[in-house]
Amino acid sequence: MKLGILGGTFDPIHLGHMAAAEAALGALSLDRILFIPAGDPWLKAGTEVSPGAHRLAMVRAAIAGDDAYESSTMELDRAGPTYTEETLAELQEAYGPAADLHFILGADAVRDLPRWHAPADVLARCTLVVMGRPAQGELDLAVLDGILPGSAARAVSVDLDMGVSATEIRRRAAEGESLAGLVPEDVERYIVGHGLYVEYKERQ
DSSP states (O other), X not given: OXXXXXXXXXXXXXXXXXXXXXXXXXXXXXXXXXXXXXXXXXGGTTSOOOOHHHHHHHHHHHHTTOTTEEEOOHHHHSOSOBOHHHHHHHHHHHHOTTOEEEEEEEHHHHHHGGXXXXXXXXXXXXXXXXXXXXXXXXXXXXXXXXXXXXXXXXXXXXXXXOOOOHHHHHHHHHXXXXXXXXXXXXXXXXXXXXXXXXXXXOOO
């Protein structure tokens, strides 16, 4: 099985995430994409993140009705800080040696990879699928070889023309503005219905 993995805080999940999933699904002929809301993302320690139950519910609302997409609570269920290396190891065990894991992330996250927990193990366990963002310009994947030699050649770049800011979405929600064109309709209904981000403060 060619399994795509799309993780993140999803606070909220938005159309940029959905565009990344669709682009990866088509470009790499993936069998399925697993959306994994982060539990306790250690790189965002000290920042306010919405409760996992809300973030998971928004993910499920966004992917409902599409058999190619599935959600997972594996990181929400795990105690302590969330590490991608542990998630990939757990997925390898769950799906078996025949599973071909494709980890999807943005170009900005690639630049941060050297700071990740066990980054060499992350690269060894999966094919990295890097979503290019026009505003960021061309990304030099050579940074990957500095972590694990040969990784740059195995990474896959996929063009992504849609950039959406979760920060802007939270600000708009706090001001009662429309989120049309930023999040799936069912996600907007969930945000409004549960009063999410009403007391939003800039998260540093």
